[in-house]
Amino acid sequence: MCQGRLRSMYTRQNAASKDLFDRATGSLPGGDTRSVTHNKPFPTFISHAEGATVTTVDDEELVDFLNNYTQAIHGHAPDAVVQAVCDRLRAGNGLGGPTEETIELAERITDRFPSIDRVRFANSGTEATMNAIRAAIAFTGNETILKVQGGYHGTHDVAEIGVSKRGRENAGIPQDVAERVITVPYNDRETLKELFSRRGDELAGFVLEPVLGAGGMIPARREYLEAARDLTESTETLLLFDEVITSRLSTGGEQQITDVYPDLTALGKYIGGGLPVGAFGGRADVMNVFDPEAGEVTHSGTFNGNPATMVGGVVTLDELDAGAIERINGYGEEIRNRVNAIGEQFEIPVRATGAGSLFQIHFTDEEVTDAASTESNDERGIGHRFYLAMRNNGVFMAPRGMGNVSTAMSEEETEAFVTAFEKSLHELNHE
Ligand SMILES: Cc1ncc(COP(=O)(O)O)c(C=O)c1O
Missing domain, CATH: 3.90.1150.10 (Aspartate Aminotransferase, domain 1)
Incomplete structure (x- = not known):
């Protein structure tokens, strides 16, 4: 037709x-x-x-x-999630102080993902990758980010570079941001090695999905992920996995399946029970940049740890067993x-x-x-x-x-x- x-x-x-x-x-x-x-x-x-x-x-x-x-x-309007979220809304939401539900969801995430020692919550996958990248820059002192061509990590400036073949995606992104993002083709180990040999020392982080999502649902070759891990380790660059989509593939995400573990992980989508959510976490020494007593990176947000989102996430993860x-x-x-x-x-x-x-x-x-x-x-x-x-x-x-x-x-x-x-x-x- x-x-x-x-x-x-x-x-x-x-x-x-x-x-x-x-x-x-x-x-x-x-x-x-x-x-x-x-x-x-x-x-x-x-x-x-x-x-x-x-x-x-x-x-x-x-x-x-x-x-x-x-x-x-879990499809639409799953009973247990709707019940928990409604109960929480009735008991008050947006309280301006931390609640126990945030710890409950954080503990579920740190239990499920061995590479995540500490986690923080935000309101979208965009914020999750944005803050993970910010942590990498603060921790390493480097400002250049490596990402994959066609890799979609949300709509903040760095993430928008190289999503399509056109390069700088949006007219509103400053040129100097585009200049500190390098892109490489997915699954191409040789190009990756070559890039790290030339510029590895400049990098704050390499951000990639272990299955390229919006770029075509393309699984990474294991040897590519292993090379990414080895190269980042040897240059003291942080490896950031965006598991906003792929974390659903096992209880510990795609990283558990491939046995290649990143320094930082971004999560989102389903982990808020259908309410807006993002999370980013990883090594305690890196995540400590967000500790108000010990670190220097501010991470605020009116809806961070929104109680209704947190309980929705807890019930969703509890129902998402192996x-x-x-x-x-x-x-x-x-x-x-x-x-x-x-x-x-x-x-x-x-x-x-x-x-x-x-x-x-x-x-x-x-x-x-x-x-x-x-x-x-x-x-x-x-x-x-x-x-x-x-x-x-x-x-x-x-x-x-x-x-x-x-x-x-x-x-x-x-x-x-x-x-x-x-x-x-x-x-x-x-x-
Ligand atoms: C892999 C990946 N990272 C980040 C994002 C951004 O998430 P959000 O739309 O919640 O900002 C998306 C959204 O589709 C995504 O697929």
Whole structure:
């Protein structure tokens, strides 16, 4: 089915979304308040959600494989989390002093992640990576940050460099910030070694995801992570893992699976029970830069350690045990395998990448190992048509082809995904 037909079907089926979008453009630039949810011809407005489904304002129920970009790990409105958060709100929230719930969540995190001796909370993954980078600069005395091309770590200035091939992403970022960020391709050990031999001594930190998330859901090769660990250690540069997405892959995150441990880790997404959250932690000697008695880095925030967020996080982590993780990782693997097997029957080149409960569908016949290999393909723009086809077939996922499994899902949703995938590919193949 061609783009025009897919779009007109989408427009027909989502008249109430279109009306809201037109209204939104009168008060919100571009009709939204989040760049990533903008999408052509107009975004789907959601009215409510429960478990594994979201319901649109046009009253269509969609199987939700987006899960707010991996945040809703237990699906939507999980009973125990809603109960705990409501109880906390009734008992007062935003109290201007610390509460026990913050220790409860901090202890769960330090128990689950052996590399995290001390942790601090913030309100987004953006703040988590921003503060982790700030700690690295304060601790090492160096100001240059190394990151991966296509690595997304939020929207602060340093993080915005090198997210796409264009380099400096936003016109508002000062040139001198761009000058102290170096980027390297993902999974390329030789380039990394070469970079460290030339500039290792200038670096405060190397920040990377152990599975490249927004850059394509691409797992790191173990030898690449090991090289990152060895090179940072030998140059006294800090290794920062952004596990905002990947921490869901085991109780101790992807670092536990690969057995490569960073100095600092950033967390976010699901660890606040659906309320805005970020966390950053790691070696006690580094994190002590935030100790008001011993360190010199200020870290304040009206909503840091927000009690409702903290209890939401505690209940969420308690329900996310090894068994739950194993189950959703299994569904993710099944989806990747079946997508790859079905893809072979069609002319359109397609392959699924990912790890555990995380996956992304790429329209390419090349091996996907870094951000460039995801961007170089799909010249025919199949990706967006695929997104619209899946959407028209009742599955909600990221327009870039990313999906993830929540614990609210079972074999039923996995089947629904694979059926919609096969149907969508069929439609695209017969354009
Ligand atoms: C790996 C990674 N780091 C950081 C962030 C930023 O998190 P937030 O959107 O909560 O600021 C994201 C967001 O998608 C992310 O995927």
